[in-house]
Amino acid sequence: xxxxxxxxxFIGVVVNLLYITILLCNxxxxxxxxxxxxxxxxxxxxxxxxxxxxYPARNFLHNxxxxxxxxxxxHRTTGYPLFLAGSIKLFGVYSLPVIFFLQALIFAGIYxxxxxxxxxxxxxxxxxxxxxxxxxxxMFGTYIAMVPVVLTDLFFTAVFTFGLxxxxxxxxxKDWKYLLLHILLIGYAAQVRPLLSLYPLINLLLLMAxxxxxxxxxxxxxxxxxxxxxxxLLVLCNAPSIRNYLNHGIVEPTDIVAxxxxxxxxxxxxxxxxxxxxxxxxxxxxxxxxxxxxxxxLKEKLAITVFKKYPLTTLTQIFYNAASNLxxxxxxxxxxxxGLHYSDIKNGQHMPLRRSNLVLAIFGINVLLNxxxxxxxxxxxVYWLQSDRRLIIMxxxxxxxxxxIPTFMAGQGGRMRLPAEGLIVLCSFYYLRRNLIAKNAGWxxxxxxxxxx
Numbered sequence: 547x548x549x550x551x552x553x554x555x556f557i558g559v560v561v562n563l564l565y566i567t568i569l570l571c572n573x574x575x576x577x578x579x580x581x582x583x584x585x586x587x588x589x590x591x592x593x594x595x596x597x598x599x600x601y602p603a604r605n606f607l608h609n610x611x612x613x614x615x616x617x618x619x620x621h622r623t624t625g626y627p628l629f630l631a632g633s634i635k636l637f638g639v640y641s642l643p644v645i646f647f648l649q650a651l652i653f654a655g656i657y658x659x660x661x662x663x664x665x666x667x668x669x670x671x672x673x674x675x676x677x678x679x680x681x682x683x684x685m686f687g688t689y690i691a692m693v694p695v696v697l698t699d700l701f702f703t704a705v706f707t708f709g710l711x712x713x714x715x716x717x718x719x720k721d722w723k724y725l726l727l728h729i730l731l732i733g734y735a736a737q738v739r740p741l742l743s744l745y746p747l748i749n750l751l752l753l754m755a756x757x758x759x760x761x762x763x764x765x766x767x768x769x770x771x772x773x774x775x776x777x778x779l780l781v782l783c784n785a786p787s788i789r790n791y792l793n794h795g796i797v798e799p800t801d802i803v804a805x806x807x808x809x810x811x812x813x814x815x816x817x818x819x820x821x822x823x824x825x826x827x828x829x830x831x832x833x834x835x836x837x838x839x840x841x842x843x844l845k846e847k848l849a850i851t852v853f854k855k856y857p858l859t860t861l862t863q864i865f866y867n868a869a870s871n872l873x874x875x876x877x878x879x880x881x882x883x884x885g886l887h888y889s890d891i892k893n894g895q896h897m898p899l900r901r902s903n904l905v906l907a908i909f910g911i912n913v914l915l916n917x918x919x920x921x922x923x924x925x926x927x928v929y930w931l932q933s934d935r936r937l938i939i940m941x942x943x944x945x946x947x948x949x950x951i952p953t954f955m956a957g958q959g960g961r962m963r964l965p966a967e968g969l970i971v972l973c974s975f976y977y978l979r980r981n982l983i984a985k986n987a988g989w990x991x992x993x994x995x996x997x998x999x
Contacts (some may be wrong), residue, residue, distance in 0.1 A: 551658030558654030575883035595820035603630035625737030659711040689878040699961040706735040740799030746779035752941035793836040807849035810956035813857030875912030926977035
């Protein structure tokens, strides 16, 4: 069977649905798919972010506000709770399996979207470039492991990837329909996760580069496209900040950055230096502040004092977090559904996990292969900087690091690299293919007695 974008989508749907079916048929994994409340309150999602999306969604249905009571939530943006609220409203007690089913259909669309992105960026009209990345992404569960999870990481990745594809398509085809979809999808992605405040500037560079590559930049229509997209996205991508300013007086899309600085990075730095009591005193001070802007500012201020006091420890922790986020396998989450891990985990905060030698072996192999991908990607960066196509690739590289670097404040595992991972894999496999073609061409020339340079 020839692998086309359409075939990629249907293969992805089948794999996603098969994955959900297998998990639901096992008692342990089925219990770990449920929301962590009632009889399932001690499952895998105990004290995670899951309910921080569910409760605002339910509140929206009962009180008309995405938040708690009449108070709008400043911690979570509105996009995913609205998706959950719509599912709950339409399907009631059956909403959770329906959410999994809808996510299975939505997330499979990432593969054809990446195929079109690759075709436009790398001028690969036959989609041959996408076949190895497609198989790689399937094998490593990149867009599979989190299908039956009520979190925003993969949902955001899907919506953003669709929006990115539509933007490139709009410039290539000079089509207003694709431009409108581009604005709507990226705008909605900005309401799902608060990552895109500065993205409109990167988007402008990328669309300009594609327009120049396809010799359409100087046309009035394309220049109007760029202006409309940039202005629209500057508003939409900063809508969470506007919402928080109107409701709480903070010009930030969320308090997640402050939380990551204080509750994770500063806490870990103090713990490494044996100052757990100092952190508890700081936390008590933060908890005593009820005014939102003051509370957010205090968390940032206290975190910075810790960073200044222990700069080397802070840097060490950042590297540790980066390793966790960049190399941890996605299938590790799947092992957790079955109550397994590569080591025994009994910390009281989450469901206990028991050690499995099989999980340890899979974990080790996956980490090793992820390291190889990152090495290849590093070589590809050098290649792009030296190539005549660096103008079109540089915005992609900027976008990849724009997504990755902020995540290093907290080690949350493989889900933190999801928005950038498809682009990383595309760049890496394209680099490998270019080198393979160059070597084959050199071998052929040498066979004919010609000098290959």
